Structure formats: structure tokens, C-alpha cells
Amino acid sequence: MKIRSRKSWSYRQITPKTEIHIREYMQEAKDLPERAAHASRTAWGVYCGWLSLMAGYEAPADHARLRALTGTSFKPVAETQPWRTTTR
Numbered sequence: 001m002k003i004r005s006r007k008s009w010s011y012r013q014i015t016p017k018t019e020i021h022i023r024e025y026m027q028e029a030k031d032l033p034e035r036a037a038h039a040s041r042t043a044w045g046v047y048c049g050w051l052s053l054m055a056g057y058e059a060p061a062d063h064a065r066l067r068a069l070t071g072t073s074f075k076p077v078a079e080t081q082p083w084r085t086t087t088r
Contacts, residue, residue, distance in 0.1 A: 011054060015062055018050040022069045029071075043070045 025043035
């Protein structure tokens with residue numbers, strides 16, 4: 001079996017792609033009411049995936065902008081339950 005070379009991506013590559021996907025899913029949620037719940041949850045999942053990849057490296061402005069694009073008012077655990085930490 002041939003091993004493929006490893007690829008790497010930068011913050012500057014991943015963040016704009018994340019924004020594009022979130023916007024697409026949120027537009028789908030707006031355009032197709034019967035798929036709104038699924039599309040908006042998928043947009044949230046894209047955001048969460050970005051956040052987990054970029055944890056500790058995300059720019060606050062990108063973090064706030066991408067989160068706002070999802071149209072959610074969810075807050076990270078650390079903001080809603082200060083006694084809990086996100087590190088394990």
C-alpha cells in the first residue's frame with residue numbers, strides 16, 4: 001500500500017473555507033424551511049469543527065464572526081459554567 005504524503009493547512013486557509021461553508025448552510029436554512037433545522041445544526045457543527053482545530057490559536061474577531069454567522073446564541077461552557085474548564 002502506498003502511503004500518501006502528509007498535507008498541512010494553515011489558519012488562513014481553513015478559516016475562510018469555514019466561513020464559506022457556514023454561510024452556505026445558513027443560506028440553505030433560510031431558503032429551504034423544511035431543511036432549516038438540519039442546515040443550521042450543520043453550520044454549527046462546521047463552526048465547532050473549526051473551533052476544535054484552532055483551539056488556542058483562533059483570532060477573537062474570527063471566533064466572534066464565525067459564531068455570529070451560525071445565528072446561534074450558544075455560549076462556550078466556560079462562559080455559562082465558570083467552574084468547569086474546557087481542558088481535560
